[in-house]
Amino acid sequence: MLKIYRQIHGKYADKFPKGREYLIDNETKRHAKFNSVEEIINLFKSEGHNVNTEIDLVNIGVLIESVDE
Numbered sequence: 001m002l003k004i005y006r007q008i009h010g011k012y013a014d015k016f017p018k019g020r021e022y023l024i025d026n027e028t029k030r031h032a033k034f035n036s037v038e039e040i041i042n043l044f045k046s047e048g049h050n051v052n053t054e055i056d057l058v059n060i061g062v063l064i065e066s067v068d069e
Contacts, residue, residue, distance in 0.1 A: 002034045003065045004057075020063075037064065 005020040013019040025032040034040050037054050044051045044062070051057055054064065 001067050002037065002040065003031045003067055004034070004040055004062050005065060006061050007063060033067070040064065 003022055005022045008016050008019045008021050023032040024030065034043075037057075040057065040062075041051050041053070044057065044060075049060065051060065057064065
């Protein structure tokens, strides 16, 4: 499973564990989990972002973390 986050710097970094702001699933109120990078890319495309690769995600500040289920 994959989770996505933004790395937070500056005065707000201490408000997030390890300075990471994770995407939250509105239904479960927990970190959103994805099965593949393609699923994440499709989510951002559906929201109007011009992303086609994992590098494009990094360039807009979105980082991916692999987690055990």
